[in-house]
Amino acid sequence: MDEKITFRDLGVLPEILLALEKKGCETPTKVQQEAIPPMLEWKDILAKAPTGTGKTFAFGIPMLTHIDPQSSDLQGLVLAPTRELAIQICDELRALTSDMKGVRVAVVYGGQNINTQIRSLEKKPQIVVATPGRLMDHYNRRTLRLDKIHSVVLDEADRMLDMGFFKDVTKILDKIKILQPVTVHGKEHPKKNLGLFSATISEEVLTVSWMYQRDEVEITVQPEKEDRPDIDQFSIQVPQLQKEDALLRLLRIGGYERTIVFCSTKVMCQRLSDDLRRAGKNADCIHGDIRQTTREKTMKTFKEGKLPILIATDVASRGIDVEGVDCVINYDVPEENDYYVHRIGRTGRAKNKGVAWTIIGSFPEKAKLDEIAKYCRFEIQPMTFGENDTLEKAVIKKPQPQRRFR
Numbered sequence: 496m497d498e499k500i501t502f503r504d505l506g507v508l509p510e511i512l513l514a515l516e517k518k519g520c521e522t523p524t525k526v527q528q529e530a531i532p533p534m535l536e537w538k539d540i541l542a543k544a545p546t547g548t549g550k551t552f553a554f555g556i557p558m559l560t561h562i563d564p565q566s567s568d569l570q571g572l573v574l575a576p577t578r579e580l581a582i583q584i585c586d587e588l589r590a591l592t593s594d595m596k597g598v599r600v601a602v603v604y605g606g607q608n609i610n611t612q613i614r615s616l617e618k619k620p621q622i623v624v625a626t627p628g629r630l631m632d633h634y635n636r637r638t639l640r641l642d643k644i645h646s647v648v649l650d651e652a653d654r655m656l657d658m659g660f661f662k663d664v665t666k667i668l669d670k671i672k673i674l675q676p677v678t679v680h681g682k683e684h685p686k687k688n689l690g691l692f693s694a695t696i697s698e699e700v701l702t703v704s705w706m707y708q709r710d711e712v713e714i715t716v717q718p719e720k721e722d723r724p725d726i727d728q729f730s731i732q733v734p735q736l737q738k739e740d741a742l743l744r745l746l747r748i749g750g751y752e753r754t755i756v757f758c759s760t761k762v763m764c765q766r767l768s769d770d771l772r773r774a775g776k777n778a779d780c781i782h783g784d785i786r787q788t789t790r791e792k793t794m795k796t797f798k799e800g801k802l803p804i805l806i807a808t809d810v811a812s813r814g815i816d817v818e819g820v821d822c823v824i825n826y827d828v829p830e831e832n833d834y835y836v837h838r839i840g841r842t843g844r845a846k847n848k849g850v851a852w853t854i855i856g857s858f859p860e861k862a863k864l865d866e867i868a869k870y871c872r873f874e875i876q877p878m879t880f881g882e883n884d885t886l887e888k889a890v891i892k893k894p895q896p897q898r899r900f901r
């Protein structure tokens with residue numbers, strides 16, 4: 496990365512530069528360097544960049560630049576797969592507008608009282624961050640209009656389309672008439688602006704791109720050393736029934752201040768949370784069966800540093816960015832490679848060092864983790880518990896050649 500490039504060089508508005516300065520962001524990340532200039536020139540963007548590389552600002556800055564703060568029309572739309580991610584994007588965009596007068600950003604998502612959201616939409620935001628289902632809901636109730644939207648971004652596009660939102664998404668893009676010309680700030684553009692941002696580019700993402708983008712600029716950010724978060728990865732193998740005990744030991748030995756523990760299922764997530772509380776730990780969980788308001792409260796306490804252990808499912812945690820997570824523990828080996836990448840990407844963010852543990856409870860789990868390590872080219876150091884709450888590098892036993900003859 497060329498260290499000399501600044502946000503100013505990329506043509507970012509002075510009031511946004513101020514906000515970035517306040518956030519301590521000086522140097523644009525690679526995806527920001529590559530996406531901001533063409534997007535400012537109204538190019539469609541298809542960006543693939545690993546988690547934690549700054550995609551939110553990469554699309555947020557151009558979108559904020561394109562909207563007209565004098566107008567009370569809804570002009571920009573960001574779609575996100577989960578409520579938590581939508582809330583987080585909204586917070587980040589609001590942070591960027593700290594020095595922009597009259598710019599309003601609202602967030603709408605399923606699970607929250609619709610009247611609260613209707614009141615926030617009555618304040619006439621120029622940008623709305625939304626989950627697809629709830630956006631359609633508001634559209635059908637006519638509490639929000641799509642006809643003046645000229646800039647759209649799908650964040651975590653792969654996951655969103657993967658989660659069964661394909662129809663909702665295409666319906667929304669059709670209603671917006673994304674392929675029709677539009678005039679913004681007195682300048683005519685052949686179509687409305689669409690950005691697709693994702694950690695991976697799936698078939699569905701390509702289909703949406705093919706259907707709704709024209710002459711798009713493709714950006715690929717490789718998981719380079721520099722951009723790659725600094726995470727030490729370890730695994731520990733224990734009998735299935737001793738996983739909980741192993742988790743408690745890891746927490747005790749590590750003395751971590753903020754840990755996220757991942758489980759693949761809601762049931763396991765809840766049970767572990769209950770067990771840890773019974774063991775006297777200050778832990779709580781978020782998963783799909785927990786009420787939205789409770790989930791938000793839990794996230795808030797965790798972000799404020801008042802909850803040292805958060806237990807989460809993959810979906811509930813998607814895209815969540817909390818500073819200062821020093822450890823991620825995989826209570827089970829995730830089903831898919833990119834789940835592993837997303838899980839451990841919750842730590843080691845913004846150049847801080849992080850630790851990731853994976854607890855292995857069976858041979859298939861071990862095989863799966865080996866495959867993940869191979870595929871992602873990660874080094875995952877196997878460890879074992881030593882005497883008196885210590886950890887040691889595991890000695891990998893090589894199969895002994897059979898010696899039948901002397």
Ligand code: ADP
Pocket residue numbers: 519520521522523524527544545546547548549550551552816844845
């Ligand atoms: P992604 O969406 O690619 O996973 P995010 O947009 O959530 O990544 O950004 C990850 C973290 O990096 C956030 O805390 C964000 O505030 C921070 N960040 C983004 N851009 C920069 C930058 N240019 N310099 C420093 N920190 C940044």
Ligand code: MG
Pocket residue numbers: 550551650651814
């Ligand atoms: Mg993101």
